[in-house]
Amino acid sequence: MPQPSRDALNAWIDANRDASLERLFAVLRFPSIGTDPAHARDTRACADWLVAELAAMGFAARVVPTGGQPMVLAHHPGDGSDGPHLLYYGHYDVQPADPIELWETPPFEPRLVEGPHGDRIVARGAVDDKGQLTTFLEAFRAWIATTGSLPCPVTVFLEGEEESGSPSLEPFLEAHAEELRADVCVVSDTGMWDIATPALTTRLRGLVYLQLDLEGPSRDLHSGMYGGAVLNPLNTLARLIAELHDDEGRVAVPGFYDAVRDLDTATRQQWRSLGFDGAAFVADVGLNAERGEPGWSTLERTWGRPTLDLNGLWGGYSGDGSKTVIPSIAHAKLSCRLVADQQPDAVIDAIQDFVAERAPADAKLTWHVFGAEPAMSVPAEQPFAQAASRALEHVFGKPALMIGSGGSIPAVAAIKRHLGCDSVLMGFGLADDRVHSPNEKFERRCFENGIRAHTALLAEVTTLAR
């Protein structure tokens, strides 16, 4: 079957831009906070809505229950021509919206706000990942509207637990490996270099996420009667956390860096050639110092080096005024971003051993593991990556940069492991999109270029032999 002309596809995209935006707004209105049991019904409703949209486009679509949030799974047979089988991955869950008071408008009431690059779409999940998964859904819609079908077999699978470590992903992939088998996985959950410069992400960091509960006294105590004479869980937890880094900013846990594959000179040179402005990067968030592991630039620290950061800390009295209490228990949530070839379980063990050795004998330590995924890299030279690169150049008029990402997409490693196929990470976010923060946004221009790029990718990949 002949391919539709680029003009015909772009004409449809231009003619339907408001309808495409309204469909994105519809999915953004679901408060699908997958990690929060209070929003389980909202998350399920979001999955059902996506299934209905895919079915309306001619996909055989269904919700697949898991131990946690449901998976959206849909198949399109294509037009019968012998193209490769494409698997598209995205996630419809979003981060919690707190601190809610910092949102200028309600997080689940999407709206357009005028910005320096034109209209921006503001809502929780605008870019991560509802806006981005909608770019390929709308590309399918454009192609089907223009040709009546898709140029090759397409499977879409959208999860609802990406923001909480994807606990149900592995069992799902294992149980549906045959049904999900494809030649490549296409993922849109990453960023561009800037609004005018497309990028393919060739490396992602891994993630381990831990919670530590430290219990000292069997009950809360009066700081006058007991202070200075017994284990204070807050002081003790603060010390243990402080000891996780040395004075220079390195992670002090023995063995933490052992398996780290150093950045090769070529990569460091290519990254330097990007002209990343670290001072502007920190100034954008109100800080004036680049800091972190010594010997590396800010770009290298975020793309190429492992980290250990606290994500939460709580214990004792946090109300108004004063309470002179020594609390019985204190808590911390912490996460590490991993690089090749760090093994998540080894890192978890090393951290737990390090803390256990330094904790007082009468402190009770309880650990919870909320995520454990290794780092992932995508060979830039593989044909689908090259096809994506050509597709991006068609849309943006300049070649795509090969970049890293500090973030983690557990699905990419899991898909390689269980389905044996590589992923192409073609994303349209920008550095200032406030991912995971109040007032998260997605540039409308990036949204529409994303739709164009995905139609161009369909055109490119169908020229590849299986």
Next chain:
Amino acid sequence: MPQPSRDALNAWIDANRDASLERLFAVLRFPSIGTDPAHARDTRACADWLVAELAAMGFAARVVPTGGQPMVLAHHPGDGSDGPHLLYYGHYDVQPADPIELWETPPFEPRLVEGPHGDRIVARGAVDDKGQLTTFLEAFRAWIATTGSLPCPVTVFLEGEEESGSPSLEPFLEAHAEELRADVCVVSDTGMWDIATPALTTRLRGLVYLQLDLEGPSRDLHSGMYGGAVLNPLNTLARLIAELHDDEGRVAVPGFYDAVRDLDTATRQQWRSLGFDGAAFVADVGLNAERGEPGWSTLERTWGRPTLDLNGLWGGYSGDGSKTVIPSIAHAKLSCRLVADQQPDAVIDAIQDFVAERAPADAKLTWHVFGAEPAMSVPAEQPFAQAASRALEHVFGKPALMIGSGGSIPAVAAIKRHLGCDSVLMGFGLADDRVHSPNEKFERRCFENGIRAHTALLAEVTTLAR
């Protein structure tokens, strides 16, 4: 006028023990959490109830408004005989009840629970200080019921801000210095040595209470995009807090110990002679190690040495599951117990300077001060202390021990400063009363011996010349 016989007083106390208990239960039912604006009405209602009780006993009683919680102020002229003028101090506010889920019964529904020493009164404020202030109120009631009056002029003043640093106390004492003038102040907000052994507290520690807000990035950030490359307020706050102590457990803030008056040998020897069991003290709260500033025993650390303890710590995500956020801000509440001759303002300055020097230049530090009172000592040889000692020996059949306390009663120092009179600290709490903790209790036997001791004190002091 002849004094009532000890037998007549004790007979009244025995005959009215259930009525006395019910009056204590009534005051315990007010959730008078003075530090919490949400309970302002409850706190006011508790003050009104006490005024009504004092008025019913023949006191000229009233509520005196302040900038914060109201003061209860009441005067009884006595029977006209030329005894000393006694001032009684107590506080009707209580600590917050949280963590509420650890209470076996609701904190403001007082009840009797069978214990090893017989019935115990369980409720927030049971011993601190509603149960203790009720011991002298019931002693007045016994004396008045038996003789028709009191043996000397008595002024009672009860505050509602003791648990939050007594911010309105100084202005109140200054404004009412003439009206409050007395020969001695009697305070029941301290403890016994054990249930059979009475004690007079001759030293109290001072208190400074601070909150630190540490702001880093101008907004919450994604730990993948920014982690390891920017200031993390949680990691930074943990480090700054950890640095407040050295590895041995001393406070590391320069100058912190400069003004500390060392314990004299006589005091250390008298305390050693008490045979305090430090191992049992920590075992009682589920710990197996005595720890703190090196070179001092647990008793010396809690009675005679200054401390720095965290009372609260919070920031970032504390919900279920995971959120990979670098929060914009982190908070800590911390307090120091002070000993003579430490000056609260000097200690506050030293801590703030220490933290400021070590904080990153782009961390914004905001401090809140919730209390600043120096340590206090009461000369054991002064005649009213001797009278109290004799009164206690009458009731318990053994001499009162002269002890210290790790706690702080800002009123004692302020009363000395503004009214020029010493205080007698005659209290009936026990070490295991769970002061400031869930399931706070007061032994019924201690409550009733307290009533007896206060009637005996009235008999003793009236034998003293003014």
